[in-house]
Amino acid sequence: MAHSPGRTPGSIAVHLPRDVVLCTGDAVAGVGRVMQGVFNTGHTHPRSSFRRLAALSPAVACFGAPVTVGTAAVLRAAAG
Structure with missing residues (x-):
């Protein structure tokens, strides 16, 4: 698990x-x-x-519809 405060301070990924x-x-x-x-x-x-989540370089990211192709690059690009 990774602490990932967002909308709420206790959010995790x-x-x-x-x-x-x-x-x-x-x-x-x-x-x-x-x-x-x-x-x-x-x-x-x-x-x-x-940015921290994007740096984990996942092959699959799950949030609504999962990203399963080029996932690490897609997340890094979106994280800026």
């Missing part, structure tokens, strides 16, 4: 390194385009959480 899977909670959102969670804009903690 679940990282399964052996399976290269990341469940992001509401830190990440997107349908057709990956972005910072829509309820997390305008705050500094969510942006740094997003």
